[in-house]
Amino acid sequence: MIQVLTSVWALLIGVVLIMLGNGMHSTLIGLRGGFEGFSSAELAIVTSGYFVGFLSGARLTPRLIKRVGHVRVFAALGSFVSAALIAFPLIAEPWAWTILRVLIGFCMSGIYVTAESWLNDSSTNENRGKVLSAYMIAQTLGIIGAQGILTLGDVATSALFIVASILVSVSFAPILLSVSSPPMTEAARPMGLRELFTGSPLSTVGMFLLGGVYAAQGGMSAVYGTQINMTTAEIATFVAMLFAGALVFQYPIGWLSDRMDRRNLIFSTAMVAMGASFIGWMSGGQLWLMMIAAFVGGGMTTPLYALFLAYTNDFLPLEDMPAASGGLVLTFGVGAISGPLVIGWSMEHLGPQSFWLVLAATFAVIAVYALYRMTRREGLPVEETESYVSVLPTASPMAVETASAWAAEQAEAEAEAVAQAEAQADGEAEGTKTAPGKKDG
Numbered sequence: 001m002i003q004v005l006t007s008v009w010a011l012l013i014g015v016v017l018i019m020l021g022n023g024m025h026s027t028l029i030g031l032r033g034g035f036e037g038f039s040s041a042e043l044a045i046v047t048s049g050y051f052v053g054f055l056s057g058a059r060l061t062p063r064l065i066k067r068v069g070h071v072r073v074f075a076a077l078g079s080f081v082s083a084a085l086i087a088f089p090l091i092a093e094p095w096a097w098t099i100l101r102v103l104i105g106f107c108m109s110g111i112y113v114t115a116e117s118w119l120n121d122s123s124t125n126e127n128r129g130k131v132l133s134a135y136m137i138a139q140t141l142g143i144i145g146a147q148g149i150l151t152l153g154d155v156a157t158s159a160l161f162i163v164a165s166i167l168v169s170v171s172f173a174p175i176l177l178s179v180s181s182p183p184m185t186e187a188a189r190p191m192g193l194r195e196l197f198t199g200s201p202l203s204t205v206g207m208f209l210l211g212g213v214y215a216a217q218g219g220m221s222a223v224y225g226t227q228i229n230m231t232t233a234e235i236a237t238f239v240a241m242l243f244a245g246a247l248v249f250q251y252p253i254g255w256l257s258d259r260m261d262r263r264n265l266i267f268s269t270a271m272v273a274m275g276a277s278f279i280g281w282m283s284g285g286q287l288w289l290m291m292i293a294a295f296v297g298g299g300m301t302t303p304l305y306a307l308f309l310a311y312t313n314d315f316l317p318l319e320d321m322p323a324a325s326g327g328l329v330l331t332f333g334v335g336a337i338s339g340p341l342v343i344g345w346s347m348e349h350l351g352p353q354s355f356w357l358v359l360a361a362t363f364a365v366i367a368v369y370a371l372y373r374m375t376r377r378e379g380l381p382v383e384e385t386e387s388y389v390s391v392l393p394t395a396s397p398m399a400v401e402t403a404s405a406w407a408a409e410q411a412e413a414e415a416e417a418v419a420q421a422e423a424q425a426d427g428e429a430e431g432t433k434t435a436p437g438k439k440d441g
Contacts, residue, residue: 044223056332060110209362213363
């Protein structure tokens, strides 16, 4: 692992800095929006704007790169993000913030595509899995660290937005200075919704619902904290717990995923998340209960994303996996646009605690649908399933497609190794049976 980090350390430092800036601004929206008197519904629209831009950026950035090159696109998008972050406190209007969020989402998607392309180009087939894992850990640590930085400033001033802008600007230096050649940036055309649903109804429906959950947890949790009068430090800790849980639970759930029917694991994970959401709803304002609910609920959300990807790949040939991954990312993005709108409306009309009720209801639907799908199709034997790869919802389609293809290749290589070992064992056993006969002759 040390050799892997040595080869991509500069890229990973850049990723951490990017996530520090982006993670700060996501929470700042809820904090500063509450200070400015924005309603839950208005902040929900602002939150959804990011994912509108993110989806657009994922589709258009490869075309821009083909026209003007990686470095120019990377630098231009970074400049727009830095400018947009500084503009938030200057134009404190919901419509302006929505436009800025769309712009940031578009640019961040393009930045991820380019950075992940360079990261993929810097790795080999032998270490690609470890590089992807290191990248996902770097992303999560960046988001968690961003919440700590928020406690060092006053949300009523422009200082924290400026700090976020500086972090994003500085993040480009280690990335641009460490790459030696422009990477390939070819994303597969996403699979159509009908074809995707036919191949894996559970993953298609689950990804849409999970997109709403993830966007609500990351974007509306600070709004919820503001409305129940949490302090800035408490809100920052609350958001950090959502992502800390993902860091802790990703590996054990991934380990289980390769050893049992994934639909059972999807059902169980969704049920645990539903239970955590109910604990948050019944917490009665007790901070420690809400922190536990955030840690467990957030810890289940991210592994579910990777579970749906892995489950879809189980039923597809290798050549269809990139297109299916792109289709699932698109489905997740559409859900991420709608999720904050639903929770924002519910918080506006039913009160802040409906934040937890909507999350619980969504996880319940995922669990029930997983049970239903178990009655409609036989599960695959564990030895025939693809490898689980820890992919975060913050990754671009480029990284998701790369991870899916790598997992499939690893599964095929393992199957071939097992087949060769069995053939060798059979040959040795056959030789043992014939050896006495030769001796007697």
